[in-house]
Amino acid sequence: MKRILIVEDETVIAELERDYLQVDGYDVDIAADGTQGLELGLTGDYDLIILDVMLPGISGFEVCRKIRETRHIPILMVTAKKEDIDMIRGLGLGADDYITKPFKPVELVARVKAHLARYERLVGAKESKQSKDEVRIRGLYIDYTARRVYLHDQEIVLTTKEFELLYFLALHPNHVFSKDQLFERVWGMDALGDAQTVTVHIRKLREKIETDTANAQYIETVWGAGYRFRL
Template sequence: MKNILIIEDDPSIAAVERDFLEINGFSAAIAADGETGLKEALSGEYDLILLDLQLPGMDGYEICRRVRKSLDIPILMVSARIEEIDKVRGLGLGADDYISKPFSPTELVARVKANLAQYERPRMRAARTALSEEIKIDNLRINVQARRVYVDGKEIEYTNKEYELLLFLMSNPEVVFSKETLYDRIWGEDVHGDLKTVAVHINRLREKVEKDPANPAHIETVWGAGYRFKI
């Protein structure tokens, strides 16, 4: 049974989230403020975090930043703040997905399932495919078994979604993928989300692996079509 941490100060919303998760076979715990939420999140007892942005004591952005430094688990931000800058900031700090209030509980559960499945997918994919132990293109190298990424011989830090996106693109060089296809492959086929998520992660990858992110040599935008990894 997967264990979900709900960090939410509105008791009615937290209760709805917990009830629907438990109905669908999850175990769920609630933290009603930022400090408690961070402590619980860092305990290592949870498989996924549902994180509100506006919390007493410590906001969701700070919690996300601190958790991401220590743990590689899905973080789904849930907030009434729907401005694009809020989504970009949250994803930029390492959140995996963003759900706007008010939301459908069914959609929430679907997003939770999709993100959990995506985190489990690397091991399943490794067993199904014949990926080599290492993928190297120009100055970029991925040690697949160790899940380590190197740029010019220096290891870089990444989120799980960034790693999966880079691995997928480098495993399929010169192939153009639409935002819809990338979202389906990386975030999960059974849920339709905000395609801006793809663009944010592409930009973050460029900042980490490209010498000149504004003029990328590898992660190329094909206008009107999508993205490709250029050799």
């Protein structure tokens, strides 16, 4: 049974979300503030986290950042403010998706199902060939099974989407992908957002893996076309 953590300080909303998810067969826990949510998110064996932005104690943004340092499970953020949506899109917080209040519980359940299914496909390493489990290119080592990345033997901490984007590009070296193609392949056609998200994540990746971001050694910009991973 899949386990889901709801971090929500509005009791009525949290219990409504829990009830709908339990009807669909999920095991659900609720945390009423950011501090408890962070503790459970870091120590509990959860498959997905539903995380409200506005929380007492620690904000949802900070909870998301800290969980992303060690966990790669899907995080669905809940917000009621457009400004928060812009932050989720632009700051590379590590959230996989967001949903705005008010929302229909059935929509939330549908999002949860979609992200769990997609995550299972991505981490289904046993169905992948061994050659795809590990990618080694000029000092960069990607361990798909462990979902860890090393640059010259130093581990690089990536968000879920940063890892997926890097892994996808590295599996297709010297192939040019447009921003729209990358958004469809990594985020999925049903994901909210747009191709500008790809630009933000490419910039974040370069900051983490490139010695000189102005002269990229791994991820090149092909002007007017998209991005290419150099072999």
